[in-house]
Amino acid sequence: MNQIDIKSTEYPYLLKQIKDPPETLYYRGEWNPEIFKQTLSVVGSRKMTRYGEAITKEIVTDTASAGITIVSGFMYGIDAQAHEGALNASGHTIAVMPCGIDRIHPEYQMELYKKIEKDKGLILSEYPGETPPALWTYPRRNRIIAGLSPVLLVIEAGLKSGALITARIAQKYNKKIFAVPGPLTSSVSEGTSLLIKEGASIFTKSDDLLSEFGIGITGKTKNKKQASNLNPSQRKIMELLSRQPMGIDEIIRILNKPTSKVGADLTFLSLKKMISLHDGKYSISRNRSAGNRIC
């Protein structure tokens, strides 16, 4: 049976410190105490925006590749993005489930579930077997997420969201909380804005987080050489997109160029992975030049 008792020496130290730690932790994957050494808990909205997705990718890539384990809740949206990002950066990740350890929830993320197990990640739960999730198991799960790490990062949260509940729990546990600022017009920025107002640390770059873990500035090399082999209209497109994401029709309208030409340019830029398409709009790829604000 894959379980760890609270009396075990391998029981995560930080989790033991909270008021009501789970008596037993069930897990899937390979138990390796090393994985709990440096952990960052990441929570956020299920209704992830494109902005949230890009930011999550960037932060998780930077932290996971620096050896920090990403802890999250396996829900779709920010959670899933965080797990995926960590795995893609060849880092470690822990998914804390609100249901029995043998149940995949939500079930269409089976691929991600298997990948976490396979790539030396951990699936954790305080419930055995096929216990179904219930309304009250989600906040219980959230306390584990908050308890496992010294730092909690909130990326996009509504005013009534699980992410905000987790943040509240983390406040009680006296954890360091980082909130990612978002556009004030977005409903999933209201929670993070509130946290910042109340005194949470504002996240502006990955180094903010890394220094929390005592890891120095990463000193990424800037990626400028690729801009030189672009033709004038491609450069113009890059310039437009650096201001805000745009759909192809809008680009065509502003550049006043034939559709065929703009379409071809966009494909060239996509192939060079300089831009990417999300929700019908092109934007500058961030993960290519992670760490640099503006390309």
Added chain:
Amino acid sequence: MLIKVTSVSFSGLTTIKIDVEVNIADKGLPAFDLVGLPNKAVAESRERVRTALVNSGITFPMRRITVNLAPGDVPKNGAFYDLPIAVGILSGIEGFEIPVDSLFFGELSLDGSLRHTKGALLAALFARENNFTSIFVPQQSANEASVVQGINVYPVENINQISMHINSHIEIFPTVYQLQESLKSDPADFDMSEVMGQEQAKRALEIAAAGGHNVLMIGSPGSGKTMLARALPGIMPMLTEEESLEVTRIYSSAGNIPPGGSLIVKRPFRSPHHIISQAGLVGGGTHPQPGEISLAHRGILFLDEFNEFPRSVIEALRQPIEDGKLTISRSLERVTYPSRFILIAAANPCPCGFLNDETKECICSKREILRYRKKLSGPILDRIDLHVDVPVVDIKKLAGGMSDSKEKETSLQVRKRITAARRIQEKRYRNELIHTNSEMKNRQIKEYITMSTASRNMLIEAADTFQLSARSYLKVIKLAQTIADLDHGSNINEMHIAEALQYRPRLPE
């Protein structure tokens, strides 16, 4: 006394000769019998013929009349045996000779006049192919039949008129084919220049029209998918004479040509609603009738709310899209209808319809969106070459933008380019049975398509980056060839490939 009159019978688009034998016996009880596998419509012919003759002032003979439709083992259906039967009986009464090498075809009204009858064009075509010199059809169907040159199409108004014509008391003059003026008018409901924004979607439709590619448009309600589709006929090249005849044959067979109507010169635009049955879409019935896909032959089949269509109906599209024809097999008959159309499918991006919409928030969960998109996935998507987003157009942005500085192209201008591209394709495939790039099979791609090494390398790189399937890879090549043809028929270069890649299928994120 035995009289023989010649008529026809239809099975789908094929026509066979039927001998209508009328025997008026001098002995035996008075009766009027009809044999030779008639269906209900044919059997009721007796009542129509008797009443029509009486109402035309002719004394119906009180003798034993037997009508046989030979060959006797072919099922007969339709109401058009009225005229040959009536002419046979008249000949018996009045003793005139049936004109040689003539076909008779038409449904009688009880007052003795003839009604518009479906299939007149098919009958006339059969007459010419089998060396008949004339065909007698109802006056209202004469325009349709007169499309066929080289035979005399006699428009018949009523029983008395044809009897006097055959007796040489009066003369009916054969109809001369006239193209109806109204058909020369604008073929589309909208002009492309009326469509605001949607540059990429317009370009996609241009490519589709040029190469015969199928299109999937995904966009929120009100973004203009329907308007775009309705503007498409305006940029399609005009039907050639041969194509026009193909289309008219199907319409004639389905009875879709109005009284007095003639050759169909507009490209068909069919947009069935999503509650359509499978038989309604692909055709069916005991005597199989053409369905929407055949009525869309050489034209456009527009399926709005594509993923609201039942799965079985969508899957039925596969064979016709691949082969350009469809065989419907029933116990009594097996018929093949052509169905070479451009499929324009339109769908919402998610169940509520407002995913990625800037004006309204989407209320669907990711799971709902995935399930919704799953309905679209599968083999049918594999047969759609162009995938294009149709975003909602922000009117303010359009008004304030630079759209005014750019002269908008009219449908006529676009059509010119498309016609040129089609001509290039026809020349390329002159030794093949295909007409457009979209119809190419693997062998033809190998044989006819040349591209630079740089283009090929780029395509291979793209296949890797964008995770294209083998089929998608070939689709990109076909599309690139059409784009190259629109670009005056040069070989495929990197620009063409790059543009074609814009229309690759996009998986839901």
